[in-house]
Structures are given as C-alpha cells and as structure tokens.
Amino acid sequence: MAGRYSAPIAIGVGGILVMTAALLAGNHRLRPFARAHLKPLKQMVLEVFPDLAAVTEGGADASSDRFLQHLRIDQPSERLRAMTTDLAPNETLLFVGPVIDPTFTQTYRTAAYLSWPRQIAVLGCNAPGAGAVALHPPGPGVAIRRALFYLQQPPEAMAPGARRIGPAILLTDVSERTEWISFCSQ
Amino acid sequence: MDLLLLAIALLVLLAAGFGIALLALPERRLGVGETFAMAFLFGCAFVSLASFCLGFFFAGGLLRGASTAACLVIAALGLRARREGLRELVWPRFERRLDQWSLLVVSAQMMVVTLACYYIWLGWDALLIWEFKARIAFLNGGALPLDYYPNPNGIWPHTSYPLLLPLTEAWFYGWLGRPDQALAKLLFPLFYLAALALLGTGVARFGQRRHAWPAMAALFLVPLAWLGEGSASSGYADFPLAVFQLAAVLYLLEYWEQDTAGALRTMSAAAAALIWVKQEGVILWSCLALLAAIRALQRREPRELCLALLPGALLFGLWRLFLDVVAAPRWTDFQRTPLRTLFASANLAMEIGRGVGSEFLRLNRFGVLWPGFLGALVLQLRGPLRPARAILSLSVLLPIVCYSGVYLFSNWGSVSSHIASSFSRLLLHVAPSALLLIVLSMPAPFRRKETRASRLEQKN
Numbered sequence: 001m002a003g004r005y006s007a008p009i010a011i012g013v014g015g016i017l018v019m020t021a022a023l024l025a026g027n028h029r030l031r032p033f034a035r036a037h038l039k040p041l042k043q044m045v046l047e048v049f050p051d052l053a054a055v056t057e058g059g060a061d062a063s064s065d066r067f068l069q070h071l072r073i074d075q076p077s078e079r080l081r082a083m084t085t086d087l088a089p090n091e092t093l094l095f096v097g098p099v100i101d102p103t104f105t106q107t108y109r110t111a112a113y114l115s116w117p118r119q120i121a122v123l124g125c126n127a128p129g130a131g132a133v134a135l136h137p138p139g140p141g142v143a144i145r146r147a148l149f150y151l152q153q154p155p156e157a158m159a160p161g162a163r164r165i166g167p168a169i170l171l172t173d174v175s176e177r178t179e180w181i182s183f184c185s186q
Numbered sequence: 187m188d189l190l191l192l193a194i195a196l197l198v199l200l201a202a203g204f205g206i207a208l209l210a211l212p213e214r215r216l217g218v219g220e221t222f223a224m225a226f227l228f229g230c231a232f233v234s235l236a237s238f239c240l241g242f243f244f245a246g247g248l249l250r251g252a253s254t255a256a257c258l259v260i261a262a263l264g265l266r267a268r269r270e271g272l273r274e275l276v277w278p279r280f281e282r283r284l285d286q287w288s289l290l291v292v293s294a295q296m297m298v299v300t301l302a303c304y305y306i307w308l309g310w311d312a313l314l315i316w317e318f319k320a321r322i323a324f325l326n327g328g329a330l331p332l333d334y335y336p337n338p339n340g341i342w343p344h345t346s347y348p349l350l351l352p353l354t355e356a357w358f359y360g361w362l363g364r365p366d367q368a369l370a371k372l373l374f375p376l377f378y379l380a381a382l383a384l385l386g387t388g389v390a391r392f393g394q395r396r397h398a399w400p401a402m403a404a405l406f407l408v409p410l411a412w413l414g415e416g417s418a419s420s421g422y423a424d425f426p427l428a429v430f431q432l433a434a435v436l437y438l439l440e441y442w443e444q445d446t447a448g449a450l451r452t453m454s455a456a457a458a459a460l461i462w463v464k465q466e467g468v469i470l471w472s473c474l475a476l477l478a479a480i481r482a483l484q485r486r487e488p489r490e491l492c493l494a495l496l497p498g499a500l501l502f503g504l505w506r507l508f509l510d511v512v513a514a515p516r517w518t519d520f521q522r523t524p525l526r527t528l529f530a531s532a533n534l535a536m537e538i539g540r541g542v543g544s545e546f547l548r549l550n551r552f553g554v555l556w557p558g559f560l561g562a563l564v565l566q567l568r569g570p571l572r573p574a575r576a577i578l579s580l581s582v583l584l585p586i587v588c589y590s591g592v593y594l595f596s597n598w599g600s601v602s603s604h605i606a607s608s609f610s611r612l613l614l615h616v617a618p619s620a621l622l623l624i625v626l627s628m629p630a631p632f633r634r635k636e637t638r639a640s641r642l643e644q645k646n
Contacts, residue, residue, distance in 0.1 A: 063308035063317070063367040063421075106310075112341045113318050116325065119341055139338040 067110045070103050073166035077114055083146060083171060084115040092118050092142050096183045097150035099124030099133050107150055125152055125184035132184035144174050147183055155183060188362060188369065195361035202257035203229025205264030208271050210455050212440065212448030217276045219383030226380045227433055231459040232260065234353035241329020249328040250360050288399030292382060295406040300375040302412055302419035308367055312421030315344050317370055319352030324359035335514035346514040348505065350462040351423045374418040381405060381429045381618050388436045392574060393626040401625040408617055410551040416611035423464040424611045430460050431470050432618040435581045438474055439574045442481050450494050453478060458497035470615060471498045473584040477577055534601055538593045541605035551610050559620040562627035578623050582616045
C-alpha cells in the first residue's frame with residue numbers, strides 16, 4: 001500500500017510545501033507571519049524564485065507604477081499620463097535622459113506606454129561633450145511642446161522654466177521650435 | 187460589480203467556445219474537463235477574431251454587441267448540431283483515495299496560481315507588448331486603430347505581433363468599462379485550468395485513467411508554468427501558447443490512433459489558433475501540420491489534409507497581408523539574409539548548443555521536467571514502437587530543434603544573451619506536452635499493478 005502511493009504522496013507533499021512557501025512569500029497579509037517565523041525558508045524560496053518578490057497590492061496601474069517606482073513620486077503612471085493628455089495631435093513630449101543609466105530604457109518605454117495616443121520622442125544623452133543618441137525622433141510634422149528630463153539637467157536656456165516633478169524628473173514647456181538634439185547640449 | 191461584469195464577459199466567451207467545441211470535437215462522449223478547456227480556448231480565439239474583423243465596421247458598445255451576438259449565434263449553432271453532446275458529458279470520478287488527494291493538491295495549486303496571477307506584477311513584455319495592445323484597443327472602442335501598426339518612430343514595441351491575447355483582454359476591459367492591469371491577469375488562471383484539464387484528458391485517453399489526477403498535480407512542479415517570465419502569472423503569451431499547443435497535440439494523437447475526422451478537425455482549429463497567439467505559433471503549427479500530413483498521406487486523404495491545413499494557412503496569409511497593407515514594421519531580432527547568415531553563423535553552433543543545453547537544466551524554471559523527458563524518450567526506445575507516443579515525442583522535439591536553429595540567425599551581439607533571455611520561454615511552449623509524455627511513460631511497476639487491477643475489474 002505504502003509503496004504503491006509513495007511517489008504520488010511525495011509529489012503531493014512536496015507540492016503543498018512549495019505552495020505554502022509561495023503563499024507566505026506572496027500574500028501581503030501573511031507576510032508578517034512569514035517574517036517572524038519562516039524567514040530563512042522565505043529567503044531560500046525567494047532566492048530560487050525571485051519573481052515571488054514582485055508582489056503588488058493590485059490596481060489599474062499596478063504594473064506600470066512598479067516599473068516607475070524609482071521615480072519616487074506618488075501615482076507615477078497617472079502623473080506621466082497627465083503630461084501628454086493636453087497636447088494637440090501634432091505635438092509631443094520629448095523624453096531626455098542618460099543613455100547609459102540602467103533604468104533609462106525601462107522608464108522611457110513605460111512613459112511611451114502611458115502616452116498613447118501621442119508617440120513620444122526619446123533622446124539619449126552621453127557624457128557632457130560626447131553628443132546625443134537620437135533613439136526615437138519625433139514623427140514627421142510633429143512638434144516638441146514639452147520636454148521631460150530624467151536624471152538629466154536641462155540646457156541653461158530652458159532651466160528657468162523647468163518644474164521639478166520628483167527627485168529624478170524635471171518638466172519644461174517648449175515654446176519655440178528647437179533642434180531636438182540640442183536638448184542634451186550642456 | 188467588477189466581478190459580475192467579468193463573469194458576464196467570461197460566460198459569453200465560453201458560450202462561443204462551447205458552440206465551436208460542439209461543432210468541432212470528435213463524435214464521441216466528451217469529458218467535462220476537455221469540453222471546458224476547448225470551450226475556453228476556442229472562445230478566446232473566436233472573441234479576438236470577431237473583435238478584429240467586426241472592429242473594421244463597429245466600435246464601442248456596438249462592437250461589443252455585435253461580438254456578443256456572434257458568440258451567441260455560434261453557441262446556438264453548436265447546440266443545434268449536437269444537443270445530445272450535453273447530456274452525454276462524462277463527469278470526473280474520485281473513487282480512489284489517490285484521486286481525492288490529487289484533487290486536493292490540484293485545488294490548492296489553482297488557488298496558488300490565482301493568487302500569484304493577481305498579486306504578481308505583469309512582466310515587462312506582458313505590459314509593454316500584450317497589455318498595451320489591449321489598452322489601446324479598449325481606448326479605441328475594442329479594436330486596434332490602423333495608425334497604431336506603422337509605428338513611425340518605433341517607440342511602441344512589436345506592433346506586428348498577433349492579437350489573440352490582447353483582444354481577449356480588451357474584451358474583458360470592454361465589459362469592465364476600464365483597463366485594469368491587475369484584473370486583466372485573472373484571465374490566466376483559466377489558461378492554467380485549461381492546461382490541467384487537457385493534461386488529465388490526455389493521460390486518461392492515451393494512458394491510465396488513474397494517472398490523470400497525479401499528472402495534473404505534477405504541472406505545478408514545473409515552476410515556469412506558474413512563476414517567472416513567460417508563466418501564467420506573468421501575463422506573457424507563452425503559457426497560453428503552450429496550452430493551445432497541448433490541445434492541438436492531443437487531437438493530433440487521437441487522429442493518429444483512431445483516424446477520426448473530428449480529431450483532425452479539432453487539431454486543425456487549435457493549431458491554427460497558435461498562429462493568432464504569438465509569432466512562434468507558426469513554427470508550432472508547421473511541426474503539427476507535418477505530423478498530421480504524414481498520417482493523412484499514409485491513409486491517402488489528401489483532401490482532408492488540405493482542409494485541415496487551410497485554417498492555419500489562411501490565417502497566416504491574411505494576417506501577413508494585413509500587416510503589409512498597414513505597413514507594420516517586422517521584428518528585428520533575427521537577420522533577413524538566411525543563407526549568407528547561415529554560413530557566417532555556422533561557427534556559432536557550439537555556443538548555441540551550450541546555451542540551449544544549460545537552459546534544459548535550469549531547475550528553478552523547469553524542475554526535473556527535461557531530465558524526465560529524456561528518461562521518457564529512453565523508455566520509448568526500449569519498448570515496441572507506439573506511433574502515437576512517437577508522434578507525441580516528435581511534437582515536442584521538432585519545435586525544440588527549430589527554436590534552437592533560429593539562433594543561427596540571431597541579430598543580437600551576443601547569442602548567449604539572446605538564448606538566456608528567450609529560450610526558456612520557448613521551451614515552455616512544449617513543456618505541457620513533454621509532461622504528458624513523461625506521465626504516459628510511467629515506469630513499469632505502476633503500470634503492471636494497474637494492468638492487474640484493471641484485469642480484475644474486467645473479470646468482475
């Protein structure tokens with residue numbers, strides 16, 4: 001009898017153990033209990049399955065907020081979305097940031113996701129004097145009306161009008177037609 | 187209220203899928219699990235195709251109304267064609283203690299998968315490729331606007347990817363009245379449930395019925411099925427693709443074993459849907475079409491074969507034509523000059539071999555699935571040749587060979603990085619079918635006892 005069922009029972013017990021660990025690691029209500037009593041087990045599980053650490057409280061913008069959490073502002077998705085909603089169809093926002101920063105791509109891609117139906121333009125800046133990388137230029141006939149500086153200071157001429165949105169981002173309106181590559185020049 | 191609206195959206199989707207399942211599935215008694223799984227898969231395919239086609243003419247409430255009407259019509263057609271199918275549904279039995287324990291484990295894993303789907307964030311591609319399309323479709327009244335596809339400055343990723351998943355998510359958004367990144371993921375436990383039901387059905391039909399519930403429980407021991415990039419909880423299209431692949435494989439096996447027209451018909455429909463889920467679906471469809479063609483030509487049924495290949499070929503051709511018409515840019519992960527690239531990349535074969543080999547042994551992604559699959563293959567070679575099991579093995583091995591081969595054309599600077607970032611997700615496409623083969627090749631002690639027990643049952 002025992003031999004007959006030993007394999008399925010082992011599978012079942014193993015599965016239940018993994019499930020319990022996953023529950024303790026993944027459910028925010030059970031997390032205090034896990035911290036207090038099963039910390040080593042949780043650490044071990046998270047080491048093997050790091051995705052379990054990526055838990056959310058839910059919500060319409062839960063995932064995009066997570067990709068923008070390094071901006072350290074409240075409701076980052078909502079605030080980035082609001083930056084483009086009042087633009088006319090032939091206007092866009094230029095996203096400017098340091099091309100070598102590991103969070104740069106993640107941030108501008110998420111901003112592009114939030115900006116639909118506007119197609120934002122993206123400019124990657126190198127070290128001062130090393131020029132810029134035109135990653136996603138504005139579409140034909142589209143004018144830059146706003147510039148978002150991520151981990152980057154605006155050129156001196158634009159600095160007075162720039163508003164600080166959070167520790168990592170500055171926003172400025174662009175009133176004149178400006179050569180878009182020049183947003184890095186400093 | 188949200189859950190009520192989601193339930194209505196799901197019921198309409200299931201009604202359409204149920205209608206198609208009744209029209210397509212083989213003429214025999216149907217299992218409840220099999221019927222649910224196929225109804226859900228066909229429902230997703232139908233709703234997304236209806237949204238895409240009707241989206242050229244309607245938007246918003248009108249589009250939702252027209253799609254709902256189409257779903258109800260197809261449900262009525264299915265019921266009319268096969269009313270007795272409902273009365274003859276086979277319900278699962280839990281007479282053995284092992285089945286009861288396995289049911290408990292399966293229920294627990296469904297709970298964990300549902301929690302994981304709700305609580306774990308959408309992955310990177312899931313948000314920026316799949317959910318993004320769903321959100322745009324919702325904001326545009328249920329279908330993607332034509333000016334999305336050309337993507338003039340290239341800021342939106344992969345606008346030419348197929349639309350089953352995004353338009354199904356948009357269907358739920360439409361009923362919900364708003365996009366919601368967390369609620370969209372509640373679709374994925376249903377894909378997981380469909381995978382479990384199909385695994386159970388496959389084991390019961392081609393192996394020992396008593397192994398069906400343990401096989402379902404064993405899917406949880408493949409971590410990438412429910413956790414990590416590509417899994418059910420990540421919101422990627424890879425796990426849904428794996429479920430469609432498993433469905434197509436089951437009916438391909440039935441066609442090989444029993445030669446029924448219904449099996450070929452269902453395989454054809456499920457395989458065609460692969461093309462509509464993800465671009466790699468074309469490779470999976472081609473492999474399945476090849477295996478079906480061998481059998482059809484053995485039986486001298488070229489007409490049936492052509493009819494079976496038609497839905498997939500038509501879907502592929504029309505989708506490519508549409509992408510050309512709307513000037514959608516194609517994906518650029520692979521180079522476009524095949525022969526020259528092949529000769530230039532031949533020295534990469536070793537590097538690809540090493541990279542691919544190490545992916546098979548990543549225990550935190552696949553557990554012991556691939557060593558188990560290798561063991562199952564060895565067991566196949568030891569005994570007498572069973573065509574259906576050989577076909578099941580080939581339906582796993584052929585895509586793996588093709589997937590490994592395409593890295594010869596990789597456009598990435600480092601092919602190892604390309605493999606590390608994508609190959610495990612590609613392997614997931616055939617993982618449920620590999621698990622099916624493992625369970626069907628259970629070692630002799632289990633099978634011998636079962637045979638004795640079944641003999642006793644037959645005597646009684």
